[in-house]
Amino acid sequence: MNYHLKLRGDYELKLMDKSWIEPLYWGSIFLGSGGGGNSEFLTFLLNEQFSKKPTLPLLDLDEIKNESEYATVGLMGSLIEETFPTGFEGINILERAKSSIKSNIDGLFTLEAAGVNILYPILVASLVDLPLIDGDAMGRAFPELHMTTFYFNKHHLIPFVISDSQGHYYDLNEKDIFMLELTARRIVSQQGGYGSFAGALTKGANLKRILIPRTISFAAELGKTFISPGSYSELIENLMMVSKNSLYGTAVELFIGIIERIENIENIDWETITIKGTNTSENSTFKILIKNENLIAYRNNKVAAMVPDLISIVNLETLKPVTNTELQEGMKVSVIGLPAPIALKKEKALEFIGPTAFGYKSRYESLEELYFSYYY
Amino acid sequence: MKGSLIFNIQSNNIILAFGYKKIILALEQFSINSFQAEENLLQSFFTRNGLTSTMVKNVIVIADLSSSINQSLHVGDNLAYFRIAQSPIEFEPISPIVKNTDFNIHTFNLSFPNNPESKLQIKKTLTALLKLSINKIAINSTYSLIHSTNEEQIIEICEKIYPNVFTYYPSYIYNIPNFLLRENVLLLNYLLFNATKSLNFSLDRILKASSLTVPIYFLKGDGTLVNKEEILKYPLLTKQAEFTSYLLGASYYTDQKDAIVIVPDHNQIHLGLVIDQSPKTNNVTMINNLKLPGKYPIFKSFNTIPSDSKLEEALKLLNPFLGSIPVLNLVKKIKKSPSLQYPLLSLPNKQQTQIIGALNAPFTLSVEKTTSLFAVDMKEKEKKHLLDQAMTILKKNNIHLTDMNHQFEANSLRYLEQNLYFFKLTIHGRLT
Incomplete structure (x- = not known):
């Protein structure tokens, strides 16, 4: 991966190019914590786009202008395997969102630096020739719009435009993000299961307060460790090294084993994965509760990790991170925990993204608390 | 004793063997050239080993046909590829394979056949193809798993405009529920068709010279046998055989x-x-x-x-x-x-x-169907229907199995359409 630096006034501008695609792809899966969707098709589209326009500026939060307007683009719903966004719908919805303000948009940002919502904003930004901001509003994957730092910071996301998979447009104006989420979700689920969105036009000064910084470049650094991992022990060492020097926290190996069962819990949207231990965990069992993303993990029935900390799974046969849709019974896996950025662990954030927000009755216990001797 | 005649076809040589279960009665190695050139190869193998063609109950082929992809890429072939989708998809198909080779895929993004502009779009495209002297067209439409009619209608329109000029390779025959994966399978199988046909031609010729008219099975990568017709359609199944x-x-x-x-x-x-x-x-x-x-x-x-x-x-x-x-x-x-x-x-x-x-690989046959379910008991009815269908195929192809069992999978395709299911019934057994 190359960090092209271009002088712009007093700043050195970071430029993304083709060499960022693969690291971002693997990083996006790891930060998806089991969910977030698989962005493989976007790697093809981006590869093509970078062939036409080789670089895209990536702005640090301190590089954005306080008075300028910035917008988000992204995908929501389950990406289906038959029709998928190509980036052009993003241009149209962005234009539509922009029509509500008089000034120009000076850059794009993503709400979710994980899964499909890392590569998709890069694709649209390149198509419309705007820089992308190195930061996001989730620091990982979450299923709903109100699980963003915008909500915790009491900032709205309007104007908000959705394009469904059939090419229809919807202008949403709910200031309350929870209401906006309900309306958007209804549209998306009724119209083919996925949609592209644009909006959340926000001044630079506010974004500096709201966004979690440098999550895009972190995803790329993280993803780099999966490209030629060598052995599993080298992979773990590199993951620890990269995560240690980040806003997150040092990654920790939670468990190694073989997936014994993948089960759906009837009538509620929960799934469980049961992993039987191997190596040093031979007599242990690990269970992960899933609702889109991996939310709570138990080792021998005791809590081993909790949302918003990330619980990601690596396939030991390929040494690559995997989404939950790729898991199979009999697969040999390692479960890795990654502490969430501080912004997600504050009390006001935990109310909306902690275990209780998903219906779990106990308080959040961080990885640092659960593995005290490892971290301190 | 009746047994199986095995052709183990490798890059430089071919191994001919005859046996049953764990007993190998004859095994010889030949150069690949003699396989292509010598009609009497099998006859002489039989004579040397005291075998007769009446002892052969079936032929099993071990050949990883996917290994001939590189060869096909340097033949200088041209293929038109119609991508039928809601919006244009702007990247080269199977680019890691075809990049810097002599194989050219001319990709066209077309709209669905029910679109009023579609006919005109197709006419323009076909005229351009004729100018480029391209007469082979691969077609992949979104949702072809549930609506094969899109691809059938495109072929119909093409045939009305230029009858009997083009050869078509539709994607719906593969029953793969993912546009990009289906695209990979469609185009890579296309690259293998010639090598597969040529191998089968040589095989038929050699068997005919020894008056052998027994069923031919191929070993698939998953370790099961399928009949020749399936491999002619889907040679990639032999990858890693x-x-x-x-x-x-x-x-x-x-x-x-x-x-x-x-x-x-x-x-x-x-x-x-x-x-x-x-x-x-x-x-x-x-x-x-x-x-x-x-x-x-x-x-x-x-x-x-x-x-x-x-x-x-x-x-x-x-x-x-x-x-x-x-x-x-x-x-x-x-x-x-x-x-x-x-x-x-x-x-x-x-x-x-x-x-x-x-000699010990089991035989499998898969039958698939995509349909909408509106009643609880429909799933059982569909299962029975697929089982009947599978039995008819076995009977028609004179395939007799022992230790037979079946596996039924019902995968919900809710993300495509409400109540939509993809059913797959696989029959496993041992050839008698």
């Missing part, structure tokens, strides 16, 4: 139901896993960074003889069981070592192992 024959053979030869097998492959060494006498497979495999759906054996590779510690690490990663399992070794340079915690059993003969693998 050679590797699989080693896995099956080692397992049957030693009577080890679960084992790790070390297999030689030119300058490489592969490690594969057998569970309950079947290769452990993944649902996807890769060819030059391209993803392919389907069941193909998992493996770990080494470019040189691994050190004991590296081998031990790979064995641990592959081994799904607690404790060690037998390691069946076909690589002479790998020896038993006190530091290796796995029981290592060396097999004496590579060729025989492969033949035993093919």
